[in-house]
Amino acid sequence: MTDNEPIIDTSGLVKQYGGIAALQGVDFSVDRGELHCIIGPNGAGKSTFFKLLMGIERPTAGAIHYKGRDVTSLGSFERARLGFSVKFQNIRVYPDLTVYHNLFIPLRRHHRMKKIPGQVAELLGELRLSGTENETVSNLSHGQIQWLAIGMSIAAEPEVLLLDEPTAGMSDDETRETAEIIRRLSATGMTILVIEHDMAFIRDLNTRTTVLHYGRLFAQGTFSEIEANEEVHQIYLGTL
Amino acid sequence: MGSNEQRSVLDKYLGRLNGPQTIGRGVPFWTCFLAVVVVLALCPEFLSRYEIINFSNFLISGFLALSLCLLWGYCGVLSLGQAAFFGVGGYTYGIVALNLLNAHGNTDVAFVAGIVVPTLLAGILGLIMFYARLAGVYIAILMLVVSLMFELFLLQTADPDYTIGAAYIGGFNGLRPASPDDPLLPSLIFGAGESVLEFDGRSVEFYYLTLGLLGAVYLGLRWLVNSSYGYLLVGVREDSHRTETFGYDIRLVQLSVFCIAAAIAGLAGVLYTAWGTFIHPNQFGLKANILPVIWVAVGGRKDLTAALIGALVLEWVGIRLAAVGEISLLIMGAILVVAMLVTPEGVVTTLARVVEQGRAFARARWGRGGTGPRSERQDS
Numbered sequence: 061m062t063d064n065e066p067i068i069d070t071s072g073l074v075k076q077y078g079g080i081a082a083l084q085g086v087d088f089s090v091d092r093g094e095l096h097c098i099i100g101p102n103g104a105g106k107s108t109f110f111k112l113l114m115g116i117e118r119p120t121a122g123a124i125h126y127k128g129r130d131v132t133s134l135g136s137f138e139r140a141r142l143g144f145s146v147k148f149q150n151i152r153v154y155p156d157l158t159v160y161h162n163l164f165i166p167l168r169r170h171h172r173m174k175k176i177p178g179q180v181a182e183l184l185g186e187l188r189l190s191g192t193e194n195e196t197v198s199n200l201s202h203g204q205i206q207w208l209a210i211g212m213s214i215a216a217e218p219e220v221l222l223l224d225e226p227t228a229g230m231s232d233d234e235t236r237e238t239a240e241i242i243r244r245l246s247a248t249g250m251t252i253l254v255i256e257h258d259m260a261f262i263r264d265l266n267t268r269t270t271v272l273h274y275g276r277l278f279a280q281g282t283f284s285e286i287e288a289n290e291e292v293h294q295i296y297l298g299t300l
Numbered sequence: 301m302g303s304n305e306q307r308s309v310l311d312k313y314l315g316r317l318n319g320p321q322t323i324g325r326g327v328p329f330w331t332c333f334l335a336v337v338v339v340l341a342l343c344p345e346f347l348s349r350y351e352i353i354n355f356s357n358f359l360i361s362g363f364l365a366l367s368l369c370l371l372w373g374y375c376g377v378l379s380l381g382q383a384a385f386f387g388v389g390g391y392t393y394g395i396v397a398l399n400l401l402n403a404h405g406n407t408d409v410a411f412v413a414g415i416v417v418p419t420l421l422a423g424i425l426g427l428i429m430f431y432a433r434l435a436g437v438y439i440a441i442l443m444l445v446v447s448l449m450f451e452l453f454l455l456q457t458a459d460p461d462y463t464i465g466a467a468y469i470g471g472f473n474g475l476r477p478a479s480p481d482d483p484l485l486p487s488l489i490f491g492a493g494e495s496v497l498e499f500d501g502r503s504v505e506f507y508y509l510t511l512g513l514l515g516a517v518y519l520g521l522r523w524l525v526n527s528s529y530g531y532l533l534v535g536v537r538e539d540s541h542r543t544e545t546f547g548y549d550i551r552l553v554q555l556s557v558f559c560i561a562a563a564i565a566g567l568a569g570v571l572y573t574a575w576g577t578f579i580h581p582n583q584f585g586l587k588a589n590i591l592p593v594i595w596v597a598v599g600g601r602k603d604l605t606a607a608l609i610g611a612l613v614l615e616w617v618g619i620r621l622a623a624v625g626e627i628s629l630l631i632m633g634a635i636l637v638v639a640m641l642v643t644p645e646g647v648v649t650t651l652a653r654v655v656e657q658g659r660a661f662a663r664a665r666w667g668r669g670g671t672g673p674r675s676e677r678q679d680s
């Protein structure tokens with residue numbers, strides 16, 4: 061592929077749950093190395109879209125291409141091996157394990173055993189979690205658990221990172237620090253998609269943004285353009 | 301020597317046996333462990349022959365508990381049909397031993413076959429179940445049905461046509477020789493060349509063999525669950541879909557642990573058949589399948605030691621209560637209900653946690669040792 065080709069390209073993506081259509085034909089693409097935000101009202105299909113991208117669920121119709129290759133039928137572990145990674149909306153860390161071993165499991169897949177302690181220390185440093193490696197997850201604050209979940213997602217050094225509400229439940233300071241972490245990851249060339257409800261956070265990231273509404277792509281542009289869009293105000297931003 | 305230094309010495313020599321996925325990491329635990337081994341080893345000195353024969357049987361239940369604990373407790377795959385592999389192991393051992401005893405003079409092949417055949421069966425069943433993405437209660441029920449089907453089939457093999465060489469399957473009469481000329485179902489006879497080592501199921505030697513094998517399986521599993529594979533098992537248990545998004549094919553993880561658990565259950569079946577020189581279709585029955593689940597649940601499913609203690613103690617209590625008469629089943633039922641209500645995580649696991657918290661409190665209060673239970677959980 062050339063640099064101009066999108067790294068992810070979806071065409072006509074449809075997902076139906078029984079009679080309910082969560083996605084109704086989404087054509088979406090993102091360039092390599094892009095930091096891209098996805099916003100929209102509750103029930104717009106944002107999390108469903110991520111589940112389809114990660115291969116956790118299969119689309120009812122449509123296709124997903126990654127670097128020009130059709131990956132629609134691949135399961136989540138196969139997509140992870142290609143370079144996808146996700147942080148779910150409902151966080152999902154391993155509650156019975158220590159911080160160290162929460163990171164150990166994703167690292168083990170991609171690194172030699174001897175390298176793992178160093179990798180854990182590096183990740184904890186990046187995520188402002190140094191010194192917590194022997195804590196069990198239940199001893200962490202909510203913001204720390206969010207960071208740990210992000211750390212587990214980036215442990216494999218993915219090419220595409222999907223972050224579903226990375227700042228949910230965080231304090232203002234923690235939200236700012238999270239934006240800083242995401243900007244630093246983006247600077248390494250990682251392609252990052254972020255779902256968020258926190259407009260201050262998205263304004264802070266100030267990057268290309270897509271609005272989903274009723275399972276369709278409603279608007280796309282820079283965040284300033286989106287903020288100035290009257291229709292987006294009516295369906296979503298005006299309601300916040 | 302402070303407790304931290306003691307622990308680092310233990311970590312050095314015990315390595316992954318001493319890891320955080322298992323209860324008991326310090327000097328007191330390993331001292332108790334050694335004491336229990338010594339007491340069990342000395343049992344033949346002060347127990348009657350009848351009691352030693354019973355004890356051999358308790359130890360055999362320990363294998364089944366460890367097998368289910370690994371599968372259910374560590375990987376989160378509950379099977380209500382673990383006895384299927386026990387039974388298949390037992391029948392395989394019996395059939396092969398009856399056929400090869402005269403020719404070989406030992407039961408080496410039968411012993412190995414009794415472990416390999418249930419493992420292969422688990423491989424086939426596991427491929428179907430896990431690759432069809434079955435999970436949770438569906439696996440539990442499917443495995444129970446598989447086991448009950450074995451029982452149903454074997455109960456219908458009383459017809460004299462159901463013979464495999466020198467072995468007559470025997471239906472509800474249990475496995476036996478096909479003709480009076482064939483040898484009887486033997487206990488374990490290991491042979492290498494001319495030398496032969498015999499373990500009569502009623503002997504003290506058999507008790508020691510079972511004790512040694514149980515210790516080896518227990519320590520081997522401790523090593524396994526504290527290895528990197530063990531953490532993967534726990535990852536699959538706690539959130540299988542999340543683990544998959546890290547690039548792990550969890551079907552393969554579940555299949556592998558299913559096979560290991562089946563091999564251990566098969567070994568238990570071999571020992572059981574060799575112990576009583578007999579096996580019956582009721583080893584595939586409902587009671588045989590549910591008992592291991594109860595042992596493991598009451599002891600504590602998320603820990604090998606807890607599950608093992610659960611099995612040994614409940615089996616022992618069961619035998620003691622049997623002397624009381626019919627009411628023993630009611631008493632046993634009451635014990636189980638109360639235990640599960642009061643300690644849903646398991647009696648032994650809960651007691652271990654109370655002890656750990658007590659020690660942490662003592663350290664915090666009187667400043668001995670310096671580290672709390674949380675910080676003890678370091679990677680080995």
